[in-house]
Amino acid sequence: MADFDTIYELEEEDERIVSEEHLVRYCPDPVVMRGAGHITVFGLSNKFDTEFPSVLTGKVAPEEFKTSINRVNACLKKNLPVNVKWLLCGCLCCCCTVGCSLWPVICLNKRTRRSIQKLLEWENNRLYHKLGLRWKLSKRKLQHHLEVFVLVVFMDAGCCGSAPEVTTHTALYM
Template sequence: MADFDTIYELEDEDDEHVVNDEHLPRYCPEPVVMRGAGHITVFGLSNRFDTEFPSVLTGKVAPEEFKTSISRVNACLKKNLPVNVKWLLCGCLCCCCTVGCSLWPVICLNKRTRRSIHKLLEWENNRLYHKLGLHWKLSKRKCESSNMMEYISLLGPSWTRRRITGSTN
């Protein structure tokens, strides 16, 4: 029984078959992508996200918690985006007279809406998702169907947070 804790060095002539850990591919699950599901989009930000629970998250987060989080984001969008649309219409009507300066208010309002969603997702991450080993982020990606950019919601493992947050805002 004394030999149980003893570590022996294996004497093998074929050391060339030993593979170093750093050369092995690492399994890194991709984050769950949730695209905007609304009928109005202002500067890439849709007016709502779908509250349907993605099956990939089964066993990682409760469907009720996910739906509550998405509902909070949708409430923020519902509160802010109609104002942005009104300012966008006014800005477009006055665009020729103001040489484009009338669009600045809607750009600033859109930035404020994105910032409030970022803060909300940060609060959700600290409240629940980081404890579950997940990280939620709003990210800008190119649309699949055109050259336009859209904002999507990413929910992935928290240890890949560096890769998720490395995307452009």
């Protein structure tokens, strides 16, 4: 008789787990921050606005948010002037080098993106994962042939799976 009770309890447990899997979970829309600078090189703006989005009120301190944005802006400030100089040099020599002179700026831009992604990963591990937030550098289409990089803050990253996609949400733009 005790064996039947055990089986019955396991079936009840399985039904509860299955019913929880079918429940629709609410996942808040991500906050998207566009570049606020006046120079954009290959879609990467030279700075992001430090204004605190009201959507994040109660989730993270405004000082922590501003510190994180300032770190990203410092990385951009350090790397983008060099990228712009190489871009101008590459454009001037483009005809003579059949476009090969643009490779250095493409590689430098890729390195800048990687350093920002590593910085955001460090910020996530240091603070934001504990708060249920996740920062990411993401590419967004502006027009048919124009793409820019934006900072995306996902809220409650664990509720929607390990890697929620930006395209499945209606994003809040800053």
